[in-house]
Amino acid sequence: MGSEYEGRSAAEVVAGMKERFASGKTRIFQWRVAQLKAIVRMIDEKEDEIAAAIYEDLAKSRTEACLQEIALAKDACLFTLKKLKHWVKPQKVSTSILTFPSTAQIVPEPFGVILIISAWNYPFLLSIEPVIGAIAAGNTVVLKPSEVAPSTSSFFAKVLPKYVDNSCIRVLEGSASETSELLEQKWDKIMYTGNPRVARIVMAAAAKHLTPVILELGGKCPLIVDSNIDLKVAAKRIVVGKWGSNSGQACIAPDYIITTKSFAAKLVDALKIALQKFYGKDPLQSTDLSRIVNIRHFARLRNLLEDEKVSGKIVYGGLQDEKDLKIAPTILLDVPCDALMMEEEIFGPLLPIVTVDDLGQSFDIINSKEKPLAAYLFTRDQRLEENFVKTVSAGGMLINDTILQFTNRHLPFGGVGESGMGFYHGKFSFDAFSHKKAVLRRCFIVEIPMRYPPYTPQKQKVVRGLMSGNVLPLLHALIRKTYLALRPPHSTSQFHLIGKDWSNHYE
Ligand code: NAD
DSSP: OOOEETTEEHHHHHHHHHHHHHTTGGGOHHHHHHHHHHHHHHHHHTHHHHHHHHHHHHOOOHHHHIIIIIHHHHHHHHHHHHHHHHHTSOEEEOOOGGGOSEEEEEEEEEOSEEEEEOOSSSTTHHHHHHHHHHHHTTOEEEEEOOTTSHHHHHHHHHHHHHHSOTTTEEEOOOOHHHHHHHHHSOOSEEEEESOHHHHHHHHHHHHHTTOOEEEEOOOOOEEEEOSSSOHHHHHHHHHHHHTTTGGGOSTTSOOEEEEETTTHHHHHHHHHHHHHHHHOSOGGGOTTSOOOSSHHHHHHHHHHHHOGGGTTOEEEOOOEETTTTEEOOEEEESOOTTSHHHHSOOOSSEEEEEEESSTTHHHHHHHTSOOOSEEEEEOSOHHHHHHHHHHOOOSEEEESSSSGGGGOTTSOBOOOGGGEEOOBSTHHHHHHTEEEEEEEEEOSSOOOGGGSSSOOHHHHHHHHHHHTTOOHHHHHHHHHHHHHHHSOTTOOOOOEETTEEOTTTOO
């Protein structure tokens, strides 16, 4: 027996969404704008409820939830509302001599019915931002929030339908089994945010229907620290990017640091000062640190700390409170590359530091692992910076700060390799949910003779000329054809160009 959504099966829900899409309602510009405005209204009117739901799921502080989720979601919506009328316009592009005369356009069209499966760590933003993109592009959309953040999931199920057109924008709650059922349906595009293991399940299900996918995944985001920096500023930025981002449970939080053996102790001292300033002497009591999402993840993180390869490596933190699911910010120094926490994504408040003799070695360490979603470097050395950008492959990078790349609406956000495929944010979200339809328009006045059989040696010569970049014979042919089409009837005048009679050359 499959799941039911208000008495309807997953297949019936999708069939209904397809009908709604076929009716053309979601393509109407005013409909899209009305939905986006309604989302802004929901964020304004329900900010308290949203923050409370995020708090229940993660004990994330109100300020952090506002800064990193609620405000960003509102900004994404307002930005889309401001730009949408330009994005929906067909884009004129140049044409080639081969199609002369013609006009060419790229017309964005919605894919149809979109499935968005989101993750628990930024449960509000990671759900609503893709929905904004899908609506802006004119699709119908089903959102499946993460069951691992049940309060935010329930908020979406209860509140979103009160604001938006529920016949075209649906929230379906559920866990792995319900999601598997949804994945059996034929969607026009699927966006999945989560881990690479489930991403493979999503992609395999999508392949059955040749459905395109966007996979927003994670990985081990490296952070290289040079010794020539403003250490006080750098330490604050590292701490807020790691522990101030959902206690390290963020896909772009720095996962590990690489620095030189000679600089490591100074860096650790600066991090300790910043940590104490931000979270006090007993960080387990700080209301500014999120908790670990559930006991399964808590046990996973404890297991990383119990690995004998990191025994004696903790230089700060390490305290745990299983009852409240809290782990204090923890720094480990001189962690070997074969430690468990260097082999998998940490996704929590543990920060290993790997030390090297020369920072040049850090590129090899990074490149020996799967491509990360984000890579960070703190330096004043321009050559190192250039090498970093050139040598390291990552979804995105940020120099001399952490996580802020995520907030720039003009930068695409997405992974590469194991950290994902496809990207969104700003106009990229609109593009992610739009098919780019190529439209070429011609009229009847000019014919290009050599495209039609019989293919004579002369025609072949023109084609060869074209292939080597010589358009002159073709130009002559086109001008002659135009001349013949436009000349007065019964005119007997010869057709001479550059001293040559071309009149019978291409017939
Ligand atoms: P999760 O447990 O919330 O799972 C994500 C979604 O997958 C959920 O909606 C869940 O219902 C669904 N799911 C789980 N098992 C499934 C199955 N067997 N079949 C079908 N669907 C299933 O989140 P998670 O995977 O723990 O998320 C953490 C990972 O996500 C990390 O690797 C992190 O780096 C990554 N992440 C990436 C981004 C990004 O934007 N690139 C953002 C957040 C998290």
